Amino acid sequence: MTDARITVHTEAGIDRIEPELHGHFSEHLGRCIYDGIWHSQESDDEWFREDVVSLLDDLNMPVLRWPGGCFADDYHWEDGVGPREERPRRRNLFWSQDRSETPEEPNTFGTHEFLDLCERIGTEPYLATNVGSGDPQEAANWVEYTCYDGDTELADRRRENGREEPYEVRYWGLGNENWGCGGQMTPEQYAREYRRFATYVGSMDNLMLDHDLELIACGFQNHTWNRRFMEEIGNTNWGVEFPLDHLTLHHYYGRTMSVAEADEEKYDKFLIEALEMDEHIERIAAAIDAVATTRDIGVIIDEWGAWHTEAVAESGLEQPGTVIDALSAAAVLDVFNHHSDVLTMSNIAQTVNVLQCLVETEGDEAWARPTYRVFDLYAPHKGNEAVQTSIDTPTRDVDDNELSLVRASASVDDKGETYITVTNLDCRGTHTVEIDIEGAASASSDVDAAVLFEEQDPDLKVDANNADAFVAEDLDVTVESDTLTVELEPSTVAGISVQ
Ligand code: AHR
Incomplete structure (x- = not known):
């Protein structure tokens, strides 16, 4: 039957499914970087985990966001460049590293390590700058350090640190969850900060760089907030245009469900929550359209996935990998395809070991979770017309x-x-x-x-x-x-x- x-x-085309809708997010949180992508916190040598890198390589990830998350708005990129043994050990305000519960960051893995990883696995990097506790100068300097080919002190410093050619970083996020861990800002306050940062970061690509930058503002899953942000963004007396290419939101689901205690009824509720993605996309797109009538601003789902009660800060947000989570990913990727006319990127959280990771490690072993298989199965959609x-x-x-x-x-x-x-x-x-x-x-x-x-x-x-x-x-x-x-x-x- x-x-x-x-x-x-x-014959009823929606739009191109940007390959970036299958993007990923990695943060200095728990065992995502150390023990996940990189062997340990203390190593002096290049020490990527080759087993993980090979799994990530096979995935053909289109884009990878780094270094946070909440971590981004307390991160100062200069701590993570130069000889590894001279890099400062800093607090990690929000997260423990590995499972030690020690909220400290050794800075062993920094800008070069991240960008080299992206080149190795053919992934576009997406850097999230510090708006909450940083300033526009620091953010613009990061662009100059990584991407400028001229004779400045910062470009020379990159060369001294081992990289002659500039990196090509197109995606720059200005802040993360600035309504929360990124500074507890009102939408109006963040919009003003965004304008200030975008003025300096966005000016970099006019004369200095060979490639365009795409600037990304961090929105909220509260759409009144998004609407107020957009209204204030356009509220300049002089009509000066500044770059705003994408507005993001984060959607985590399943936060009251324990994987260990789940049953069929709870699965159904969990899937309903995952599918709220559909409405979020419609509502954030509407908030943009209501204000930005003359501009094309894409929607990014910057962080998404299952977050269960097992994933607490003390355990580095680790939770078991299961088929039910993978099914939710399949359902959400279908939703993304339906909204390919407004979506420009989405990044599942997080790449290795944390939340709905695709790859998990334990000791010397690394393996693909069921969600990894879903991304593989959905890969033929990438670049097609939905x-x-x-x-x-x-x-x-x-x-x-x-x-x-x-x-x-x-x-x-x-x-x-x-x-x-x-x-x-x-x-x-x-x-x-x-x-x-x-x-x-x-x-x-x-x-x-x-x-x-x-x-x-x-x-x-x-x-x-x-x-x-x-x-x-x-x-x-x-x-x-x-x-x-x-x-x-x-x-x-x-x-x-x-x-
Ligand atoms: O992915 C874990 C955390 O979830 C991120 O740091 C933050 O942006 C979000 O609240």
């Missing part, structure tokens, strides 16, 4: 909400190949899904399909011993006239390409 039907409207889908799906009432149990998104590449991702969010039942691809599929179509998480417990903790069981497997697809039919077991996600 068919219980869900998806129609893919291949197209409209309509879905007739069974639903479940969850408190005052309705959870759509089968969800999907679709895109078309420049050769006309259609890629569809379909998620069965129902952890209790199998669903048979019929897919009609307008004008594209027929009995003679070349169809390839893969599925994740068949016969896996949604709450099983994934570790080094069982991680390989979560890779994609072939999925049977029946093609009859122009309809594809698949059967999706509980808590599974499929990727189907049709040529």
